[in-house]
Amino acid sequence: MREYLINTPVASIIFAFTIATSIYTFSNHQLFGRFMLHPYSVSKGQRLHTLLTSGLIHRDWGHLLFNMLTFYFFGFSLEALLAGLSTWGHLQFALIYVLGLVLSDVGTVFKEKNNFSYYSLGASGAICAVLFSFILFDPKMMLGIFFVIPMPAWLFGVLFLAYCVWASKNARDSINHDAHFYGAIFGILLTIIFYPWVIQHFIQRFTG
Numbered sequence: 001m002r003e004y005l006i007n008t009p010v011a012s013i014i015f016a017f018t019i020a021t022s023i024y025t026f027s028n029h030q031l032f033g034r035f036m037l038h039p040y041s042v043s044k045g046q047r048l049h050t051l052l053t054s055g056l057i058h059r060d061w062g063h064l065l066f067n068m069l070t071f072y073f074f075g076f077s078l079e080a081l082l083a084g085l086s087t088w089g090h091l092q093f094a095l096i097y098v099l100g101l102v103l104s105d106v107g108t109v110f111k112e113k114n115n116f117s118y119y120s121l122g123a124s125g126a127i128c129a130v131l132f133s134f135i136l137f138d139p140k141m142m143l144g145i146f147f148v149i150p151m152p153a154w155l156f157g158v159l160f161l162a163y164c165v166w167a168s169k170n171a172r173d174s175i176n177h178d179a180h181f182y183g184a185i186f187g188i189l190l191t192i193i194f195y196p197w198v199i200q201h202f203i204q205r206f207t208g
Contacts, residue, residue, distance in 0.1 A: 008079040010094045015071060018123055021056040022064045032057060037105055037120040043113035051109075055101040055123040063122060071127050078134045085195065093130075096190050100129025104183035108176055125179035129187030132157060136191050136198050139206045154206060160184065 004012045025032040037054035041047040058064035075097070082089035104125025112118040135141070139154040151159075164181035191198055 004076065007083070008076045010090050010097070011071075011075040011079045014097060015068065015075065018056055018071075019064065019068060022058045025057045026060075035121070037108070039109040039112040039118055039120070040114065040116045042109045051102045051105050052098070054105065054121045055126055057121050058123070059121060067123050067127055070131065071123070074131050074134045075127070078130055081134070081137060082194075092194050096129050096133050096187055097126045099190060100183045100186050101126035103186045104129065104179040107178045107182045111178060120176045120179065122176070122179075124176065125183030128180050128183035129190070132184040132187040133191040136188060136202050137205075139202055157184070 021035075025035060035050060035053040035057045037050045038047055042050065058067065075093075078096075079090060079093040082092050086092065101123065105120070108120055112120075135153040135157050139152070139157075141153040142150050143153055143156050161181060161184060164177045164184070167177040
């Protein structure tokens with residue numbers, strides 16, 4: 001634990017705080033409701049805090065487990081990687097996560113601004129930002145989809161974004177597919193802003 005706090009302090013705090021907050025709100029429905037993103041209210045300048053707090057809670061144990069496993073595998077690795085590239089690496093990681101979370105919800109706010117009954121929650125947008133940032137540095141890394149199916153990271157990225165576009169228009173589930181898509185895009189853009197050379201690096205790793 002001490003090693004994680006020293007080497008990856010931002011990821012450690014996010015990981016612990018998100019788990020603790022999510023578990024606490026499982027039984028505190030009042031706080032759960034106050035933390036959920038409500039685009040209708042946000043579009044009217046109300047409950048702006050939910051652009052952040054909605055990423056601290058999850059629908060159920062399965063939702064929390066999937067997101068935190070993904071964050072564990074890629075969040076800590078990305079922060080360590082960025083910290084090795086720059087003295088600002090820890091701050092850059094924090095910005096990718098936080099801005100990925102907030103900006104991934106902006107599209108949802110515009111799309112659902114007139115839908116009073118729509119609510120959204122979860123850290124998926126931020127985690128997609130982290131995941132796709134990491135993919136830029138190692139596009140041929142093998143991912144275990146559903147922890148079973150092997151697939152190179154670049155192919156997963158293409159299929160994931162295509163699915164998000166399709167699901168946003170056609171799926172009738174409770175998942176905010178728009179947040180996944182925008183989180184991934186903003187994760188890529190922020191990483192390129194921090195490290196413009198990563199584009200050439202990605203191409204070289206992809207073709208090499």
